[in-house]
Amino acid sequence: MITHLLDAGDFARAASTGEAVVGGEGYRHLFRARRLATGERLRLVDGRGRARWAEVKRVGRRDAVLVLGGEAPANEPAYALQLVVAMLRPERAAWLVEKATELGVVAIRFLRTARTPRELSAARLGRLERVARAALVQCHRARLPEISGVHPWAELERLVHGQGDRFFLDPEADPATRLERRGLSGTVLVGPEGGWDATEQKTLARHAVPIGLGPRILRVETAALVAAARLLP
């Protein structure tokens, strides 16, 4: 089974007309690389959580026509998890985006901390978005995670406001406090390799529950993934 990601606008148009014309890169992927043929079925998603079945009606030399069918499974978890993570080196950020997308995270936001004053260029952000798109298609999700940053520390309160359960990873946390879902959405804040600094720690303690992940010191992206694997249903 193949999942194909349309722009939200194209998906909405297709949903209203009952047909979608696929050209360009999507055409090359589906009809050259994957060799989809007339009559075959695929799953269309809009990157915002909607999914429909579709059938190939006609394959031309430069584009193809799909006819839309009924609703398809969204394959989205029943918990909206946002990760807010101290900015990482590009290669590790890309791994985190790929894996967090597969796990079903709805947002990955990179945070500037005192110990990670890193930047994220538009080109690198674009690369991370492409990684998320590829992972969505591969794992058959329907919703693309939002990827944003680097957010200055001052935006922390805005980032976690109204986001449900709030946790921050802290090696000094009481091991009795468990990382578990309380509501339907939540945020996990993951600090840099050197840990949060004292001022950050104080601010965090006002906004979120400290959680430890055991005695080993996990890399930033490992800690974020472990938290997601344990929280997501």
Next chain:
Amino acid sequence: MITHLLDAGDFARAASTGEAVVGGEGYRHLFRARRLATGERLRLVDGRGRARWAEVKRVGRRDAVLVLGGEAPANEPAYALQLVVAMLRPERAAWLVEKATELGVVAIRFLRTARTPRELSAARLGRLERVARAALVQCHRARLPEISGVHPWAELERLVHGQGDRFFLDPEADPATRLERRGLSGTVLVGPEGGWDATEQKTLARHAVPIGLGPRILRVETAALVAAARLLP
């Protein structure tokens, strides 16, 4: 705090004499790169689960002498988890070894399946072992995971024999069956991208409990990591 990994033999000698002489690569890392000085404390581990405190007694131009102190925390989880994973492409295998080492897995064994007839050269196995060493030091474990393979399918029974709880990942598994610790050790078997073939599935069902990880299709290394994150305490 610094963790330094000694050969098990060197560790045993140091433990009996109360002193360790560090030269070569270890010397360059500790005393050039990390700039440890006389009087400073570090943690020595033997890669087999033992850990001792040590203090720098003398730093020479080519080697240094450490004096051993009391037992240090091993930082090992109270569950011995073995991952048996369909052979992966080298980059993804390396990533899995790094993350699984951080999480506290005791063995990562690569398996040849009908859909992944890949080999693992001695050079690549050596590279994976170096990745595990680096991860051990970085996360402050005491035990190196065993890395082995590619094991032929015929070795499956031997690999899981006497290894405690046994699970295999299977997208068709009853969602009510939970991945949870029953004893003090266990094995999780993770199939290739295309899934186990019918014969493999039958053999597995005789040896292990099928477990699903939800509706999304996870990559092999993601699935292995999610299983480890959920099983390990």
